[in-house]
Amino acid sequence: MITIRLRKNGPYVVDSDEASVVDWNGQEYRVERRPIALCRCGASTKKPFCDGTHSRVGFEAAEAAIGPEAQDKPAT
């Protein structure tokens, strides 16, 4: 199973040794680090990968998932 975690005010983190990232032409990106962090803020200079710029631009993500046991945790 592949788990995609949303970092609070940060990237999508793909926890899988099997996952690959491909562009709209089916061309595969070279993945240099795992887990894979995909930019969610749009400000990375290494798109589609996160380069940490979200912290400098003050990116604030949308709401967390809603569920019966959901508790919002501080950003890490």
Ligand code: FES
């Ligand atoms: S989410 Fe990290 S640079 Fe965009």
